[in-house]
Amino acid sequence: MxxxxxxxxxxxxxxxxxxxxxxxxxxxxxxxxxxxxxxxxxxxxxxxxxxxxxxxxxxxxxxxxxxxxxxxxxxxxxxxxxxxxxxxxxxxxxxxxxxxxxxxxxxxxxxxxxxxxxxxxxxxxxxxxxxxxxxxxxxxxxxxxxxxxxxxxxxxxxxxxxxxxxxxxxxxxxxxxxxxxxxxxxxxxxxxxxxxxxxxxxxxxxxxxxxxxxxxxxxxxxxxxxxxxxxxxxxxxxxxxxxxxxxxxxxxxxxxxxxxxxxxxxxxxxxxxxxxxxxxxxxxxxxxxxxxxxxxxxxxxxxxxxxxxxxxxxxxxxxELQKIEVETISEEDKINFYTSMYHAFINPTVYMDVDGSYKGLDQNVHKADGFTNYTTFSLWDTYRALHPLFNVIQPKRNADMIKSMLAHYDQSVHKALPVWSHYANENWCMIGYHAVSLIADAVAKNNADFDTNKALEAMISSSNLDYYDGLEYYKKLGYVPEDKNGASVSKTLEYAYDDWCIAQMAKKFGRNDIYETYSKRAENYKNVFDSTVGFMRPKLSDGSFKKEFDPMDTHGQGFIEGNAWNYSLYVPHNPESLIELNGGKEKFSKHLDELFSMNLPDKYFANTEDITRDGIIGNYVHGNEPSHHVAYLYNWTNQPWKTQEKVRMIIKRMYHSGPDGLGGNDDTGQMSAWYIFTSLGFYPVAPGSPDYALGSPLVKKATLRFENGKLLEIDAKNQSDKNVYVKKIELNGKEISKFITHEQLMNGGKLTFYMDKKPSK
CATH class of the missing domain: 2.70.98.10 (Beta-galactosidase; Chain A, domain 5)
Structure with a gap:
C-alpha cells in the first residue's frame, strides 16, 4: 500500500x-x-x-x-x-x-x-x-x-x-x-x-x-x-x-x-x-x-x-520532454526533436533493484548508497554530446552516472573507470579512456556532486594502464606505434584529448604537478601529424611514418571507424593548434570545404561496416562519431557562417521521420544528442571545457527548463528552411559571437538568433 x-x-x-x-x-x-x-x-x-x-x-x-x-x-x-x-x-x-x-x-x-x-x-x-x-x-x-x-x-x-x-x-x-x-x-x-x-x-x-x-x-x-x-x-x-x-x-x-x-x-x-x-x-x-x-x-x-x-x-x-519545449518550422522537425530526446533518454539504464541492490563488476552484490546505479556506458560514443547534454538538462542523473562509474572503479581489479560496460561487465570495446571526459565535463560545468578527489585518482589510474591498448608505448614514445598496436593514430589522438581533460580537472583543484604532466601529454597529437602530406599518419616504433598511406582508406591505415581525413580533424581541445598545423585559417577552411564536397570512389565502400553510404556527405561521416564536431570548426576560422550552413545541411540530410531516419547507429543516444544540441543552436566541441560553439538553430523557439529552476528561452527570428545563416546573436540583449559558456546558459534568460538567407561575413 x-x-x-x-x-x-x-x-x-x-x-x-x-x-x-x-x-x-x-x-x-x-x-x-x-x-x-x-x-x-x-x-x-x-x-x-x-x-x-x-x-x-x-x-x-x-x-x-x-x-x-x-x-x-x-x-x-x-x-x-x-x-x-x-x-x-x-x-x-x-x-x-x-x-x-x-x-x-x-x-x-x-x-x-x-x-x-x-x-x-x-x-x-x-x-x-x-x-x-x-x-x-x-x-x-x-x-x-x-x-x-x-x-x-x-x-x-x-x-x-x-x-x-x-x-x-x-x-x-x-x-x-x-x-x-x-x-x-x-x-x-x-x-x-x-x-x-x-x-x-x-x-x-x-x-x-x-x-x-x-x-x-x-x-x-x-x-x-x-x-x-x-x-x-x-x-x-x-x-x-x-x-x-x-x-x-x-x-x-x-x-x-x-x-x-x-x-x-x-x-x-x-x-x-x-x-x-x-x-x-x-x-x-x-x-x-x-x-x-x-x-x-x-x-x-x-x-x-x-x-x-x-x-x-x-x-x-x-x-522528461517538458524539459525542452520547442516550436518548429515543420511537424516533422518536432517529431525528430522529441524522438531524439526519447532516444537520448533510453540509455544509460538503471541497474539496481528497488532496494538499491545490484551486482558489481567484481560479481558481488552491492547496494547503491545515496545514488541511482546505472549501466550501459557506450563512452566512446556518448562522451561527445550525450553526457554534455545531461549536464544541461539531466545534471542529477549525470552525477549519479559518474558515481556509478566510480563504483565500477572501486570494483575493478584494474583500478580503471569504464570503457564500454554493461550488466556488471567491462567489454573493453573501442578506444580511449573517455570516462575522464565525463568527469571533467561535469566538473567544468559545476555538476560535481561526487567525490572529486577520488574521481581525479580514478582518472589518473585509468590513463596509466600499461597493458591497455598501446598505452605503454604512448607514455614512452608520445604516440602509439602502428607496428606495435593497431588503430594507432586514433588512439594517440583520443588519448591526447583525454589527457587534456585530466589536466583541466587537475587545474580546477590546484594540482599543478598533474596539470603540467597531462598538459604535456595532451600535445601528443602533434607527434602523428605529417606536415609533408597534411594529415595525421601512422608512425612506427622507430620514429618513421608508415610508408604505405592512403588518407581515404579506412583499413590498415592507423584509424578506427574513420580515415585520415576524418581523424586529422580530431583535436577538439585545441582547434587553434590544429589550424596552425594545417597552414592557417584560410587553408584550413578550404580543407574543411573539400571534406564535405569530395567524392569517395566506390572501392572505399567495399567490404566494410565502418563507413557506408548511409552516413556520408562527401567524406564527412556523420554516421560515425569522430566527425560530430567537425562542422563547428569553421568557428575557429574567419568563416563561421560555414558552420551555420553545414549544420543545417547535415541535420536535413541525416535525420528524418521515417524508419530509416537515422544516418547511422544512434549509439545509445549520441546521434540524437547531436541533433538536440544542433537544433538549439550550440554544441560542445570539447567536453571538459565550459564553452559551446554556436551554430544555426533549427527550432523557431525553445524553452529549456533547468533543474536550478531557471529558464532559457531561445528565439530564432525570421527562421525558415532557407534562412540558415545567422546575422546576429544576442544573449539578454547583449551581442555575442561564435561561443557561449555553460554558466551563461544556466543563468537563463533569452538567447536570440537573427536569421537570414545570406551569410553575414
Missing amino acids: RHKFLLSIALLPLFSIAQKTQNFKYIRPLIGTERMGHTFPGATVPFGSVQLSPDTDTISYELDGKYNGKVYEYCAGYQYEDKTITGFSHTHFSGTGHSDLGDFLIMPTTGELFLNPGTATNHAKGYRSAYSHKNEIAEANYYKVKLDDYNITAELTTSQRVGFHQYTFPKSEKSHVILDLMAGIYNHNEKNVWTFVRVENDTLITGYRQTQGWGRTRTVYFAMSVSKPFKSYGFQNNDDKNIYKGFWRKFDQSKNFPEMAGRKLKMYLDFDTNENEKVKIKFALSPVSTSGALENMKAEIPHWDFEKTKNEGQMLWEK
Whole structure:
C-alpha cells in the first residue's frame, strides 16, 4: 500500500503536465529501425531497466537449430524490413554497433505447439509469426502488433523494472505462451552458460539466465506472473551436453515438472481461451535474485491494469520532454526533436533493484548508497554530446552516472573507470579512456556532486594502464606505434584529448604537478601529424611514418571507424593548434570545404561496416562519431557562417521521420544528442571545457527548463528552411559571437538568433 500511495503522489504533477501538452505523442520509436539506426520499437520508460520489444530475425535458426551467423544487422533485435516476428524479449540496446541482450523471449501462439522459431522463409514450422506494419503501433512506452499466424493481438508496456504483456487470444483449446531462454541477440547457441526455471504455482514462474555474450559473464534473474492460471506446462531441453540428461529421462521431466535447468532451455504454458480473451503477463527483472525480481514487481506493478501502467510510463516520458519545449518550422522537425530526446533518454539504464541492490563488476552484490546505479556506458560514443547534454538538462542523473562509474572503479581489479560496460561487465570495446571526459565535463560545468578527489585518482589510474591498448608505448614514445598496436593514430589522438581533460580537472583543484604532466601529454597529437602530406599518419616504433598511406582508406591505415581525413580533424581541445598545423585559417577552411564536397570512389565502400553510404556527405561521416564536431570548426576560422550552413545541411540530410531516419547507429543516444544540441543552436566541441560553439538553430523557439529552476528561452527570428545563416546573436540583449559558456546558459534568460538567407561575413 505504501508503494502504491507514494507512486500515486509522485505521478500527480505528471498528469497535470500532460493536461497542458502531450509532447510524448511526437515520439516515433520506429525511427532508426531500418538499415543502420539499430534502434528498437518496443516499450520502455526513461532510462528503464526493461526494454520490452519485438525481435524479428534475431534468432535466425535453421529448422535443425543451427544459427545462421547474423549479428550486426540485429544489434537491437528488430529490422523494419523483416516480415516475421519471433517474439518479445525484455532487454535491448538502443542504437549500438554491437549485439547482446535479448533476454527472456515470450511468444504467444495457438494450435500445434512449436518450440523452434523456424525461419523467416519457413515460419509455418516454427513459432514465429508473420505481421504487417499496417497492424503495428509504436508509441512512447507502448507497442502493439497483430500476429497474423495466430490471430493474436500483442501489446507491450513497462515500468522501470517490469515488462507488462497483454495478449488478446482467439477462442482455442490450444493456446500457448512460450518462454524461450535459449533465444537472444548475439550468437545464441553458444551464448548461454546456464538457465534455470522454477514453477512456483500455476501463475508464478521464477528463474535466471547466465550468458557469455559480449558481456562475458552476465546473470539476469526474473519473476513471471500470469493473470490466468495455466492448465499445463512443459519444457524442452536441447542441451546434448547435459550430463544429467540420461538420468532425468528415467521419468518424464518435460511435462508438468516443477523445475528445469540447462543451457538450451525452452518452456511453454498451455491455456484454454475464449474469443478476445486477454492473457496478461508481468515479467520483472533483477540483477541480484528472483526474490529481488518479485519485490520489483510488487513495488512497481501490484495490479493487472495494463492501461494504467502504459499511461504512467507515458507521463514519465512527458515529464522528461517538458524539459525542452520547442516550436518548429515543420511537424516533422518536432517529431525528430522529441524522438531524439526519447532516444537520448533510453540509455544509460538503471541497474539496481528497488532496494538499491545490484551486482558489481567484481560479481558481488552491492547496494547503491545515496545514488541511482546505472549501466550501459557506450563512452566512446556518448562522451561527445550525450553526457554534455545531461549536464544541461539531466545534471542529477549525470552525477549519479559518474558515481556509478566510480563504483565500477572501486570494483575493478584494474583500478580503471569504464570503457564500454554493461550488466556488471567491462567489454573493453573501442578506444580511449573517455570516462575522464565525463568527469571533467561535469566538473567544468559545476555538476560535481561526487567525490572529486577520488574521481581525479580514478582518472589518473585509468590513463596509466600499461597493458591497455598501446598505452605503454604512448607514455614512452608520445604516440602509439602502428607496428606495435593497431588503430594507432586514433588512439594517440583520443588519448591526447583525454589527457587534456585530466589536466583541466587537475587545474580546477590546484594540482599543478598533474596539470603540467597531462598538459604535456595532451600535445601528443602533434607527434602523428605529417606536415609533408597534411594529415595525421601512422608512425612506427622507430620514429618513421608508415610508408604505405592512403588518407581515404579506412583499413590498415592507423584509424578506427574513420580515415585520415576524418581523424586529422580530431583535436577538439585545441582547434587553434590544429589550424596552425594545417597552414592557417584560410587553408584550413578550404580543407574543411573539400571534406564535405569530395567524392569517395566506390572501392572505399567495399567490404566494410565502418563507413557506408548511409552516413556520408562527401567524406564527412556523420554516421560515425569522430566527425560530430567537425562542422563547428569553421568557428575557429574567419568563416563561421560555414558552420551555420553545414549544420543545417547535415541535420536535413541525416535525420528524418521515417524508419530509416537515422544516418547511422544512434549509439545509445549520441546521434540524437547531436541533433538536440544542433537544433538549439550550440554544441560542445570539447567536453571538459565550459564553452559551446554556436551554430544555426533549427527550432523557431525553445524553452529549456533547468533543474536550478531557471529558464532559457531561445528565439530564432525570421527562421525558415532557407534562412540558415545567422546575422546576429544576442544573449539578454547583449551581442555575442561564435561561443557561449555553460554558466551563461544556466543563468537563463533569452538567447536570440537573427536569421537570414545570406551569410553575414
